[in-house]
Amino acid sequence: MTRTSSRAHGAALLGAAALLALTGCTSYVSRGIDNDGKAAELVWPGADRQQTWQTEGSFPNRDNLRAISPGATKDQLYALIGRPHFDEGMAAVREWDYVFHFPSGGAVTSCRYKVIFDTxxxxxxxxxxPAICAELVKKG
Known part of the structure; x- marks a missing residue:
């Protein structure tokens, strides 16, 4: 093997190893996510099980939540509601999870919000x- 082909072979092996490593870091919290972004089973990450970026959650702008619609990109979501609160993986992440708090009736209701992406x-x-949180967004 020549020195040039040895380097090319080494680079190819390194690239393959990096791809496998990234694939291993990719995870889905929910199960059975199809190409269209539908999950067979929703799974909500827990702070004890997943690394959280923002453990305390946030108080989102309800108008921004109402502006989210099918087809939104990750950049658009980031601009509207910020980065996801959990670390679902490093590459090919197809779901984002949030913890949002809403003032209602003199109390604060905490809600989990999940966005699932297509391929x-x-x-x-x-x-x-809980599902009732969708109504809190509509009321505000």
Whole structure:
């Protein structure tokens, strides 16, 4: 093997190893996410199980939440509601999770919000836990 072909072979092996490493770092919290961004089973990450970026959650702008629609890009979501609060992976991440708080009736209601992306990384699925939280967004 020549020195040039040895370098090329080494670079190819290194590239393959890096790709495998990134693939190993990719994770989905929910199960059975199809190409269209639908999950067979929603799974909500817990602070004890996933690294959180923002453990305390946030108080989102309700108008910004109402502006989110199917087809939104990750950049558009980032501009409207910020980065996801959990670390779902490093590459090929197809779901983002948030913890939002809403003042209501003199108390604060905490809600989980999940966005699931299709294979083109366009937002397709929007889920609230508990489901009543969707009504809090509409009221505000």
């Amino acid at each position: 083109n990384y366009k937002a397709r699925g929007f889920h609230w836990n």
